[in-house]
Amino acid sequence: MHAHELLPFRRDLEDRGIILCYNGYMTEEVLTGIGATIKHKMAVDKTDKNVARSLFSLFVEQMQNVIRYSAEKEILPLEGAGVTMRHGLLVVGMESDHYFVACGNMVDRKDVDTLRDNLTRIQNLDREELKALFRHTLKGETPAGSLGAGVGFIDMARRATRGFEFDFADVDDALSYFSIKAYI
Amino acid sequence: MTTMQVDGTDRTPGVAFDFANNRFSLAGESYPEDVAMFYGALLNRLAEHLAGLRGAELQFDFRFIYFNSSTAKVVMRLFELLEQASQAGNTVVVNWHHEEDDDNMREMGEEFAEDLQSARFNLISGPA
Numbered sequence: 001m002h003a004h005e006l007l008p009f010r011r012d013l014e015d016r017g018i019i020l021c022y023n024g025y026m027t028e029e030v031l032t033g034i035g036a037t038i039k040h041k042m043a044v045d046k047t048d049k050n051v052a053r054s055l056f057s058l059f060v061e062q063m064q065n066v067i068r069y070s071a072e073k074e075i076l077p078l079e080g081a082g083v084t085m086r087h088g089l090l091v092v093g094m095e096s097d098h099y100f101v102a103c104g105n106m107v108d109r110k111d112v113d114t115l116r117d118n119l120t121r122i123q124n125l126d127r128e129e130l131k132a133l134f135r136h137t138l139k140g141e142t143p144a145g146s147l148g149a150g151v152g153f154i155d156m157a158r159r160a161t162r163g164f165e166f167d168f169a170d171v172d173d174a175l176s177y178f179s180i181k182a183y184i
Numbered sequence: 185m186t187t188m189q190v191d192g193t194d195r196t197p198g199v200a201f202d203f204a205n206n207r208f209s210l211a212g213e214s215y216p217e218d219v220a221m222f223y224g225a226l227l228n229r230l231a232e233h234l235a236g237l238r239g240a241e242l243q244f245d246f247r248f249i250y251f252n253s254s255t256a257k258v259v260m261r262l263f264e265l266l267e268q269a270s271q272a273g274n275t276v277v278v279n280w281h282h283e284e285d286d287d288n289m290r291e292m293g294e295e296f297a298e299d300l301q302s303a304r305f306n307l308i309s310g311p312a
Contacts, residue, residue, distance in 0.1 A: 028217040032194060049285055053250065057288075060215050060252050131295065138260040155253035159288075 018093040025085040026070070031063045038092065051184055054159045055092070055099050058182045061152045061159075062103040063090060070105035071175060095183075098162060102181035109176045112168055118150075119166050119180070122157045130158050156182055188226060196222055197248065203233050206240050206274075211247035219254040227261060234269040242266075242274050247281040248289065256292070263296045270303035277304045284309040 001009075013021060019041070022034060038059055042052035066088030073086045089104040107115060125133060137151045157164060162183035169177045192198030192212035200209045208230070216222040234242075244266055251259065263278070270276035278300065280293035290307060297305040 036194070049283075050287055053286065053288060056250065057252070060250075064215075064252065064254075134256075135295065138257050140257075151253040151257065155256070 016093065017095050018091055020092045021090060023089045024087065025074070026063060026066045026088040026090070027083075027085055028067065031060070031067065034063075034090070035059060051099065054161065054184045055101060057159045058101040058156055058184070059090075059092065061156045062101055062180065062182070063088075065150070065152050066090075066103055066105045069107070071108050072106040091181075099184045100181055101184075102179060104177060104179040106171065106175045107168075107178045109170065109174060112176050112178075115178065116166075116168065119153060122153055123164065125157070127158075130154060134158065156180075160184065188229060197251075199226060201226065201230065203229075206237070206242040207245075208243070209245040209247060211245070213249050214251035214255040216255070219258060223255075223258045227258065227265075230262075231265055234265055234272075234274075237269060238273050240274045241277075242269060243277045243279065245279045245281065246293070249283075259296060263299060267300050267303050271301075275304075276302070277306065279306045279308050281308045281310055284311060 020034070020038070022030065035056065038056060039052075042055065047055075067086055070086035070088050072088075073084055076083045076085065087105065091100075091102040093100055093102075122130070122133070134151065134154045137154060160182035164180060164182040166178070166180045168179075171177055186202070186204040188199060188201040188203075190196075190199035195213055196216050197210045197212040197214045200207075200211075202208065244262070246259070266276050266278055278297070280290075280297070282289035282293060290309070293305075293307055
């Protein structure tokens with residue numbers, strides 16, 4: 001890839017309002033580095049502090065979700081137990097003057113229905129219901145049949161003041177590509 | 185060991201647990217790579233200490249800038265331990281510090297405090 005290919009690629013990203021994107025192995029080091037960069041950028045832009053805090057929180061929850069759960073992984077046999085690196089895509093951007101944070105990663109197809117049910121349920125809760133579910137989940141007393149909503153997704157739903165969307169695209173018999181996009 | 189002191193990092197809070205004087209604080213950022221590894225020993229040591237405590241005056245200061253959802257589970261557990269210590273006959277004060285314009289941090293403190301019946305809870309707003 002040379003300049004005549006990269007420049008249109010960059011312009012395409014910019015046309016989509018993308019401020020920052022990363023595709024590849026997501027590690028804790030990547031989270032630390034990109035997180036610091038996002039904070040600097042928000043400070044330089046004098047972004048409203050509550051918006052900046054929400055954006056940072058959405059970024060952390062989404063990244064940690066990929067780092068922990070992406071079904072696409074490589075285990076490097078280093079000293080000790082080795083290092084597991086999971087693959088994901090992060091996009092931070094702006095649409096109609098509002099920030100969004102999105103992540104994509106592979107999930108096992110057998111988990112798709114559960115994940116979809118879970119997220120649909122969270123999506124349909126109002127602020128008070130989200131607060132109550134967050135609380136129950138923190139206490140480990142999530143009612144049976146709730147599918148064990150991850151506390152990370154509930155936190156994301158609370159922080160995404162303009163809501164969130166998600167989607168799946170089947171890749172092969174075993175894997176599906178999952179994306180989540182949260183708006184502030 | 186009567187104190188546990190850990191310096192804060194970009195992703196983990198500064199810890200100051202003074203068991204002799206029953207003064208405890210967590211301050212800064214909290215989105216560790218491994219929450220159990222960071223908080224596990226601290227929680228166990230605190231739970232042990234509080235289990236045998238009667239008639240003491242105890243103060244816990246939370247001064248978080250940001251914490252992630254895994255840390256929120258730890259904070260919930262800390263509030264439970266502090267409420268138990270209060271009900272066991274200690275005077276417990278929980279101070280929740282937040283930047284004055286940080287609505288979310290204030291609300292999180294209020295939510296955690298909903299379970300406190302015996303322990304005293306103060307929201308303390310400071311300059312950003």
